[in-house]
Amino acid sequence: MKAHRGNSMSKLLISVSLLASFATALWAGQAGAQTADARTPTPAANDVEAQVAAEMAAIQSQSAGGGYASDPIGHRRLDLYGFADFSYQRLLGDSAAVTPSTSTFAIGNLNLYMASELGDEWRSLVEVRFMYLPNGGQTNPSLVGPTTDTTVFDNNDFGRPVQWGGIHIERAWLERTFHKLLTVRVGHWLTPYGIWNVDHGSPVVIGVGRPFIVGEELFPASQTGIEVYGTTDINNLQLGYHLTLSNGRGPSPTTADLDNNKAIGGRLFLRHESAFGTLSVGTAFYRGQYTNKHVELGVDGKGATTTVTVTDSQYDELSLSADLKWQWRGLLVQGEVIENDVAYTPSGRTVSVLAGAPAFNSDYRRWGAYGLAGYRFAFLGAMPYAGVGYYKEGSSSWIPKLWDFWLGLNLRPTPRVVLKLQYTFVHFYLDSPTPDAKMLTAQTAWSF
Amino acid sequence: MRATFMRLLLGVVGFAAYLLGDGAFHPANAESPVPLAIVVAKNSPLTNISRYELKHLYLGEFVTGPDGKRLIPLNQMMPLRDRVAFDAAVLGLSAEQQATYWIDRRIRGLSGSPRAVDSGDLAQRIVARLDGTVAYLPVSAVRPDVKILRVDGKLPTDPDYSIQ
Numbered sequence: 001m002k003a004h005r006g007n008s009m010s011k012l013l014i015s016v017s018l019l020a021s022f023a024t025a026l027w028a029g030q031a032g033a034q035t036a037d038a039r040t041p042t043p044a045a046n047d048v049e050a051q052v053a054a055e056m057a058a059i060q061s062q063s064a065g066g067g068y069a070s071d072p073i074g075h076r077r078l079d080l081y082g083f084a085d086f087s088y089q090r091l092l093g094d095s096a097a098v099t100p101s102t103s104t105f106a107i108g109n110l111n112l113y114m115a116s117e118l119g120d121e122w123r124s125l126v127e128v129r130f131m132y133l134p135n136g137g138q139t140n141p142s143l144v145g146p147t148t149d150t151t152v153f154d155n156n157d158f159g160r161p162v163q164w165g166g167i168h169i170e171r172a173w174l175e176r177t178f179h180k181l182l183t184v185r186v187g188h189w190l191t192p193y194g195i196w197n198v199d200h201g202s203p204v205v206i207g208v209g210r211p212f213i214v215g216e217e218l219f220p221a222s223q224t225g226i227e228v229y230g231t232t233d234i235n236n237l238q239l240g241y242h243l244t245l246s247n248g249r250g251p252s253p254t255t256a257d258l259d260n261n262k263a264i265g266g267r268l269f270l271r272h273e274s275a276f277g278t279l280s281v282g283t284a285f286y287r288g289q290y291t292n293k294h295v296e297l298g299v300d301g302k303g304a305t306t307t308v309t310v311t312d313s314q315y316d317e318l319s320l321s322a323d324l325k326w327q328w329r330g331l332l333v334q335g336e337v338i339e340n341d342v343a344y345t346p347s348g349r350t351v352s353v354l355a356g357a358p359a360f361n362s363d364y365r366r367w368g369a370y371g372l373a374g375y376r377f378a379f380l381g382a383m384p385y386a387g388v389g390y391y392k393e394g395s396s397s398w399i400p401k402l403w404d405f406w407l408g409l410n411l412r413p414t415p416r417v418v419l420k421l422q423y424t425f426v427h428f429y430l431d432s433p434t435p436d437a438k439m440l441t442a443q444t445a446w447s448f
Numbered sequence: 449m450r451a452t453f454m455r456l457l458l459g460v461v462g463f464a465a466y467l468l469g470d471g472a473f474h475p476a477n478a479e480s481p482v483p484l485a486i487v488v489a490k491n492s493p494l495t496n497i498s499r500y501e502l503k504h505l506y507l508g509e510f511v512t513g514p515d516g517k518r519l520i521p522l523n524q525m526m527p528l529r530d531r532v533a534f535d536a537a538v539l540g541l542s543a544e545q546q547a548t549y550w551i552d553r554r555i556r557g558l559s560g561s562p563r564a565v566d567s568g569d570l571a572q573r574i575v576a577r578l579d580g581t582v583a584y585l586p587v588s589a590v591r592p593d594v595k596i597l598r599v600d601g602k603l604p605t606d607p608d609y610s611i612q
Contacts, residue, residue, distance in 0.1 A: 127557070381548070
């Protein structure tokens with residue numbers, strides 16, 4: 001019993017000692033923490049300060065609004081992103097006027113963007129399109145004749161055949177914003193006209209392809225030179241402008257202007273927001289001279305070598321356009337009207353053999369329009385859409401006139417993936433009876 | 449039979465309403481909405497901003513203050529509650545619509561989304577020290593070293609303040 005009592009007493013003493021030690025340690029710890037609080041910031045406070053400092057440095061080193069920037073220690077970061085699309089096209093019925101006339105799968109675009117905020121409102125963007133072309137392409141605009149074959153035999157793979165492709169530089173520019181009303185961009189840029197040309201990427205545009213008038217480039221799709229643009233806001237109204245000076249069109253417009261006649265262009269637009277959605281209207285023009293010429297060597301009467309410049313083709317052109325876009329909740333209505341006048345210079349008029357016998361090409365006007373309407377539902381991001389287009393070039397063209405109609409469904413199950421299914425009907429007005437083209441195209445476009 | 453038809457009809461109408469709406473079912477909010485204050489540095493010349501300017505600022509457009517300097521928007525990370533509320537109230541965009549908007553904008557060759565930070569508190573600490581930055585956070589969390597902007601002339605304490 002004694003032993004048992006002694007044992008219990010020992011346990012009690014041990015317990016009391018432990019409790020006392022724990023309480024002492026707790027008190028000492030709290031006191032120590034309070035002392036530390038009074039002397040230096042806690043690690044948590046240091047973390048917040050470090051975060052604030054890091055974020056401030058990052059913000060200061062970039063322009064506002066840019067998600068891509070240089071890091072605080074000054075290493076430039078390149079932002080790589082892009083888009084691609086894959087299509088399946090099947091002709092319905094006898095549609096021999098359309099190439100390819102067989103059902104086919106195709107990779108259409110594989111575009112890579114390289115963007116960088118350079119600090120102090122400087123910004124750069126380069127976009128390249130990786131292509132399987134020129135393999136499988138045709139050099140004749142009428143798409144007749146043999147296709148290009150780029151097959152070579154790979155030395156590093158037992159001489160097995162490989163088909164090489166190409167790269168198309170879509171744009172490469174540098175810009176500096178001085179004021180909301182003034183940004184100056186130099187390099188190779190998309191021509192600022194209409195809606196479709198600047199929407200540009202297959203995940204962004206509604207249909208599976210460009211409307212015919214946009215694809216025909218009544219305005220050049222891109223130009224090389226200087227672009228100035230800006231906007232201003234008055235209440236809920238935004239007014240904007242673009243002015244351009246470039247080499248204009250030519251056989252190599254990104255590297256050389258073969259005449260001293262620079263092309264000029266511009267765009268004015270206004271956008272109004274109200275309870276009835278956002279309404280944008282715009283107009284654009286382009287004035288330039290196309291010149292294609294080459295130098296030939298010759299010998300004069302004294303036997304000296306001479307050079308003669310031969311103008312292969314030269315014409316002045318004027319393009320005009322108007323566009324409208326209305327977005328209200330899920331509703332989208334947009335349309336563009338575009339016109340292009342071409343007048344050959346006396347020395348630059350070309351000869352055509354399209355009509356059978358060779359003849360000088362006459363000046364011409366081509367114009368067209370398209371309208372598109374669709375409604376985007378929340379369910380799978382589904383947008384049923386319909387559009388109609390008209391294009392007239394005149395009797396000098398192999399397609400004097402056509403109209404087309406398209407009906408489709410654009411699904412956006414996630415923001416980065418777009419699925420499209422489109423029926424297209426095209427009626428051609430040709431000299432010889434030509435069946436209407438009817439096509440079914442499925443496309444998936446994705447951004448990465 | 450008639451009851452089955454009516455149920456079917458109601459189902460079709462309900463689904464159509466869902467499709468025509470924004471696609472989100474909105475249960476009654478368990479919490480009452482909290483006014484979000486728009487804050488700038490204490491010494492900023494900016495005192496008022498319109499909803500139109502605020503929307504376009506956070507949609508990546510160029511918006512300037514009274515001194516002509518560019519305003520720099522600071523966002524909060526998704527899916528922080530204040531971010532979701534701000535996007536719905538000011539931008540009128542769901543998270544998915546906003547993701548689509550920024551992806552499309554980048555493909556068009558335009559600038560990316562505003563910088564997002566981990567919390568409203570971090571945002572206002574930056575705003576307090578960096579001129580030109582703008583942030584949002586619950587009015588109850590605003591620290592004394594930042595200034596609350598009027599939005600279309602109204603403060604968060606006004607009864608018809610719309611950002612919440």
